[in-house]
Amino acid sequence: MSVLPSPALRDALAGWLSHLKALDGASANTLRAYQSDLSGFLAFLSAHNGDAVGMTRLKAVSQSDMRAFLAHVRAGGASARSAARTLSAVKGFFRWLAEREGFDPTAVLAARSPRYQRKLPRPLSEDAARSVIGTVADIAREDWIAARDAAVVTLLYGCGLRISEALSLTGAETELPSALRIRGKGGKERIVPVLPAAQSAVRDYVRLCPFPVADEPASPLFRGVRGGPLNPRLIARAMEQAREALGLPASATPHALRHSFATHLLAAGGDLRAIQELLGHASLSTTQAYTAVDAARLMEVYEKAHPRA
Template sequence: MSLEISAACRDALQDWLDRQGALADASDNTLIAYRTDVAGFLAFMAGHRGGPQGLKALERITTPEIRAWMAEARSRGISARSLARKLSAVKSFYRWLAEREGFDPTAVLSARAPKFQAKLPRPLAPDAARAVIDQMEQHSQTPWIAARDAAVITLLYGCGLRISEALGLKGADAPLATALRILGKGGKERVVPVLPAAREAVEAYLRLCPYPKEVEGPLFRGVRGGALNPRAIQGAMADVRMQLGLPATATPHALRHSFATHLLEAGGDLRAIQELLGHASLSTTQAYTAVDTARLMEVYDRSHPKA
């Protein structure tokens, strides 16, 4: 695909990506997605116009051409949600390019993203989350592995960590203090409080773990002593949810959603929850208010006299 893009466009794209990485603090995965989305757009325009396009040609892209790109993406089965993300990346690139080159980007920036139904987080009920942790302590016949998996799951639910963040902890982080300094997506750092239950779960795992703690080594070890693969936790969670009769949405990440939703239901402040989760934008955290409202309406529908 990139062979169909002119050298000037490739250079401009790389300059923009470098800026996103340096100034916007975008993560590696985000930069890869940006590159794929914008390169795909530029390649489409090259094919649409019959050959590689220079920067001056990009300045003259019209609204109908933007619509043609979107229609072609939809015809390939790209979902409305994914297309909206791609358009957002293209607009961001064009906004930067227009400022650098001095042209009017209105034709691109005025393009409307397709409408889609935003997916709400799918948290577990509080009793289901507790049941998962209890069952995780028994799911493996090897005691240290059962204790390890329970400790990881407890951190996800008790601290709102991403699985990559929990598995990124080092031996130097143990014994856990009352707060953890976590380096999240895009290098964004945050401090999260650690509940006694999470500290105790990690201590129980360390007492049973057959491998010595190494300051610079991974806190959570795999069967052979290396860093624990997230697939092991995902597999354990799949076993446990089957035993408990929970839906397929009961994944390790759902425990992070549960952490946020249960805090909100208990009266937690939305901005404080944003900080605890490490969300760059409050709008991301606001999805949990929709979950809270949806649950309230379910209760209302079940209990209202006119229901």
């Protein structure tokens, strides 16, 4: 049976999580995941050694301990991707703690992350993305709902917003400016240009909406049929119906429109750093996945069109 870590170590974990929240802007979901990862690591150490884990024991973690921990995680059914995330959390905590306690964290930081195949984003073609916008409007049962759904998916594709970001807009944005200040994951802010098509789509929705969204600047811009905040599942359902009508794959989700925004910008010569800023990615490596998508599409065209293929 595992033994609870020492009070000093519990305080250290709480301090690290507070640091992530205050300085790195980590989201609540990220903090919960990291806390779970670290709690699992500390529980493993206590069971592995048969005693409570304190600061002294933590400073003495060896490469052998790390190999045993990763084997334990994989034996518990975790995927390579999940194990890599857990190891990343452990390394982050040790890096932070070592700076404050003055010990060498090399044994932990040198642990090799399990290899896994990163999933490439699966964007829609430009024609399919445009067709989706029209189709979600066509399948709606009321004109104002058609305008609402079209406005939301236009923001996803035209501005590269996440569904949560689009639905966080308020009545203060009934007349969209030429650029929006969006607060994304971890509270990170970015400036996103707004296309005239998105401004027009939102304007049409506001005109037809039976609820006074323009008079309630602090309330949600996009409403459900009873006037409450629009549930993102309704947009996912509209996308599902649209992709079935258009014969698109199951990967044609609301988030795929954000992928499409990035991929089409890159294909048109967009700068990778600029696209990173528009998407609100904390790391350029996340944005670089779109270069792999573009290269894959280029090879597909090459193989189909080259006379020697």
